[in-house]
Amino acid sequence: MPVRPVVRHFMACKKEPTANGPEITLNDVFVHAIRPKPPLQYPVWQKTFFLTAILTNGSGMCSFRIEMRLVDLDQGKERETLVGSSQDSTFDFGRDRLKVWPFSFMMSAVLLPRAGVYRLYLICNGQEIACEEIHAR
Secondary structure (H helix, E strand, C coil): CCECCEEEEEEEECCCCEEECCEEECCCECCCEECCCCCCCCCEEECCEEEEEEEECCECEEEEEEEEEEEEEECCEEEEEEEEECCCEEEECCCCCCCEEEEEEEECCEEECCCEEEEEEEEECCEEEEEEEEEEC
16 A cells, blocks of 8 residues: 655746755745746746655655645635646655655746746645745735
């Protein structure tokens, strides 16, 4: 039976991270904010980007995807609207639950309808296991 991994780190990057031996280099890490370049205004396309995750304590075959959601306040309660998702991918963690695994997930270009708060969720076997916020200004 698969065991969902524990997320040690989860971060949005403009470019795919590179691994050089045991070390990982994060290229052009997001500053957690997106701003259209003039003269563009919302809605705008956010070009392809990557999410880096460092996972451990998983075992067996696990399925992953990323979802990007726009956050709104509706009568004082948060409501999220899905604006994009990545393709599903699977990974076999084997049996060594102490191993630490670096992952890179690609998020295809997504249309951002307006300025606001967007949340990126890492979903494993149907359950949210990590969240990263990006502010669109």
